[in-house]
Amino acid sequence: MSDLGLLRYPVRIINDHQRDELAKTIRGIETSRNKPILVTITDKQEKRSHAINRLAHMWYSDCAEQGREYTQGQVKCMAKLKWGVPIMRKHEKFNTRWMDLTQYKEIEQNDETVLITPAFPTYEDQVELMEYLPVTSLMTNPEMSEFMHQFQAMMGVRYQLTDPRLQGIEL
Secondary structure, three states: OOHHHHHHOOOOOOOOHHHHHHHHHOHHHOOOOOOOOOOOOOOOOOHHHHHHHHHHHHHHHHHHHHHOOHHHHHHHHHHHHHHHHHHHHOOHHHHHHHHHHHEEEEEOOOEEEEEEEEEEOHEEEEEOOOOOOOHHHHOHHHHHHHHHHHHHHHHHOOOOOOHHHHHHHOO
């Protein structure tokens, strides 16, 4: 993977300063025939939900790179569990699915699944489950904003998170 930093993500420019900073950053990227870069510029408006999703992934990356304790994917899974699941449990369909996944476990006996018994998964198991369970992708824009506010309030104390205003995003 290239060393483009935050340029790996789409950039929304809303003022001359942001344009000038982006130009300066691009001038500093090493390129050659063997190491080309692709730049796409468009004047279309980005959907707010895409902008917030992009910012969330920047924040996961910020935490992973600064903390060096967890990968970006692990940060995402822990955030989904800590802030996303409580928000989404307000929805009956999600809550039912969550309860099914966390309250019961199938037991194999003689090479076939024959018994269901209560077994609340450990925290680590729940974090791993977040890789497969859609949470933030099911959220409305207001729910995602709530998720982002909670993430920023907790993680912004420990890590320097990308400023949403620099991306033209108001949470």
